[in-house]
Amino acid sequence: xxxxxxxxxxxxxxxxxxxxxxxxxxxxxxxxxxxxxxxxxxxxxxxxxxxxxxxxxxxxxxxxxxxxxxxxxxxxxxxxxxxxxxxxxxxxxxxxxxxxxxxxxxxxxxxxxxxxxxxxxxxxxxxxxxxxxxxxxxxxxxxxxxxxxxxxxxxxxxxxxxxxxxxxxxxxxxxxxxxxxxxxxxxxxxxxxxxxxxxxxxxxxxxxxxxxxxxxxxxxxxxxxxxxxxxxxxxxxxxxxxxxxxxxxxxxxxx
Amino acid sequence: xxxxxxxxxxxxxxxxxxxxxxxxxxxxxxxxxxxxxxxxxxxxxxxxxxxxxxxxxxxxxxxxxxxxxxxxxxxxxxxxxxxxxxxxxxxxxxxxxxxxxxxxxxxxxxxxxxxxxxxxxxxxxxxxxxxxxxxxxxxxxxxxxxxxxxxxxxxxxxxxxxxxxxxxxxxxxxxxxxxxxxxxxxxxxxxxxxxxxxxxxxxxxxxxxxxxxxxxxxxxxxxxxxxxxxxxxxxxxxxxxxxxxxxxxxxxxxx
Numbered sequence: 449x450x451x452x453x454x455x456x457x458x459x460x461x462x463x464x465x466x467x468x469x470x471x472x473x474x475x476x477x478x479x480x481x482x483x484x485x486x487x488x489x490x491x492x493x494x495x496x497x498x499x500x501x502x503x504x505x506x507x508x509x510x511x512x513x514x515x516x517x518x519x520x521x522x523x524x525x526x527x528x529x530x531x532x533x534x535x536x537x538x539x540x541x542x543x544x545x546x547x548x549x550x551x552x553x554x555x556x557x558x559x560x561x562x563x564x565x566x567x568x569x570x571x572x573x574x575x576x577x578x579x580x581x582x583x584x585x586x587x588x589x590x591x592x593x594x595x596x597x598x599x600x601x602x603x604x605x606x607x608x609x610x611x612x613x614x615x616x617x618x619x620x621x622x623x624x625x626x627x628x629x630x631x632x633x634x635x636x637x638x639x640x641x642x643x644x645x646x647x648x649x650x651x652x653x654x655x656x657x658x659x660x661x662x663x664x665x666x667x668x669x670x671x672x673x674x675x676x677x678x679x680x681x682x683x684x685x686x687x688x689x690x691x692x693x694x695x696x697x698x699x700x701x702x703x
Numbered sequence: 704x705x706x707x708x709x710x711x712x713x714x715x716x717x718x719x720x721x722x723x724x725x726x727x728x729x730x731x732x733x734x735x736x737x738x739x740x741x742x743x744x745x746x747x748x749x750x751x752x753x754x755x756x757x758x759x760x761x762x763x764x765x766x767x768x769x770x771x772x773x774x775x776x777x778x779x780x781x782x783x784x785x786x787x788x789x790x791x792x793x794x795x796x797x798x799x800x801x802x803x804x805x806x807x808x809x810x811x812x813x814x815x816x817x818x819x820x821x822x823x824x825x826x827x828x829x830x831x832x833x834x835x836x837x838x839x840x841x842x843x844x845x846x847x848x849x850x851x852x853x854x855x856x857x858x859x860x861x862x863x864x865x866x867x868x869x870x871x872x873x874x875x876x877x878x879x880x881x882x883x884x885x886x887x888x889x890x891x892x893x894x895x896x897x898x899x900x901x902x903x904x905x906x907x908x909x910x911x912x913x914x915x916x917x918x919x920x921x922x923x924x925x926x927x928x929x930x931x932x933x934x935x936x937x938x939x940x941x942x943x944x945x946x947x948x949x950x951x952x953x954x955x956x957x958x
Contacts (some may be wrong), residue, residue: 460792542714550929553929557928565735678804
């Protein structure tokens with residue numbers, strides 16, 4: 449079983465390599481104008497050059513930082529607020545309909561409002577990212593806390609635990625799969641909003657970089673940036689997957 | 704539950720009244736905020752002079768066309784991947800390499816290829832809708848009762864007959880869930896693209912209102928985008944319930 453899995457993965461890598469080769473051939477024979485589609489070799493050279501002689505590394509880190517801090521703020525606020533709302537049926541009755549109404553609102557639509565209020569600053573960018581990434585975390589946390597087995601709460605009451613202890617010892621572990629799923633979604637949102645904010649507000653970062661590259665028809669730079677953003681998306685997904693596996697290890701053990 | 708629906712209105716109403724009073728008391732002409740009554744007036748004005756309706760049409764048309772294109776492609780790929788396991792295994796790395804690219808990262812590429820306008824926006828929306836539909840369709844194919852496939856084989860149905868008569872009906876409730884999810888994504892991406900680059904639709908409207916220092920109009924656009932997003936979501940949820948009833952609910956709970 450393990451060998452066949454390895455073999456299929458290898459074959460799958462080969463297929464990907466074939467696609468890259470096809471991309472190179474299409475670009476080399478100029479089947480598509482090189483203005484739109486530079487070959488993978490040119491994109492790679494541009495990526496390496498950006499990191500060695502250019503300041504691509506700095507821009508990359510700026511985007512990562514923005515995404516991470518925005519996401520962290522959103523996660524902390526989301527879990528705290530979600531815990532308060534999720535554990536109290538009264539708060540839920542008053543607030544849940546409003547939250548459900550606000551949920552489908554595109555977070556990027558708040559960018560012009562944030563610019564008007566906070567100006568074109570890094571604080572504005574952070575506020576937008578945090579606001580956008582807040583929703584998935586908040587709603588998942590509320591759902592997680594609301595779905596805690598009622599008998600567990602009864603146990604807490606029987607043991608005369610305080611509300612804070614009930615949340616920390618009973619509700620939080622029981623809701624953690626939902627919370628982590630929300631945080632995973634929040635991270636994707638945070639990455640997208642970081643890129644969008646950089647594009648609109650002209651803050652230094654990958655988003656701004658690829659937009660400028662497109663405007664000045666530097667296609668290899670553009671593709672290098674897009675590849676880098678893809679890698680960023682890929683590795684953040686892996687990172688949060690690892691976090692999930694580590695935090696939820698008791699879950700698989702209990703089964 | 705039915706008796707307490709008004710509770711959901713208490714907090715938003717209180718917030719609106721508080722905002723109104725605060726804006727009236729401070730009595731300043733703010734460049735970034737406006738009183739709710741002014742926002743409502745601006746909303747009605749923009750709706751009656753048709754500018755907001757035109758913008759809504761542009762946004763919904765782009766989002767709809769992108770959803771159709773990306774959804775069909777995702778459906779096709781998902782069916783291929785779900786029904787032919789070897790293709791799925793061979794394409795695994797390729798799909799996982801492209802999927803994490805944030806939707807807005809392809810914006811500059813689309814800008815380069817299509818220039819500004821509908822086609823660029825449609826392309827980006829299609830790219831973003833493709834993945835969730837593909838993945839959920841693939842999962843839906845895997846979730847089809849194996850005995851149904853056996854029946855198809857026993858009846859010696861051709862491949863097209865098998866897909867039309869067995870596979871699609873069996874997977875339809877889950878595919879509908881995917882479509883609803885993708886529709887929400889389509890609207891978010893369309894608005895985002897309009898705010899970031901494309902001079903069209905609601906996103907551009909809100910940006911212009913902000914840059915023109917018309918906070919009442921800007922916030923009116925924000926409210927309207929929220930209403931459009933919420934109605935779209937509610938309509939699709941209603942259609943899903945109506946078309947598939949219990950099947951959809953059971954599937955959604957199981958997914």
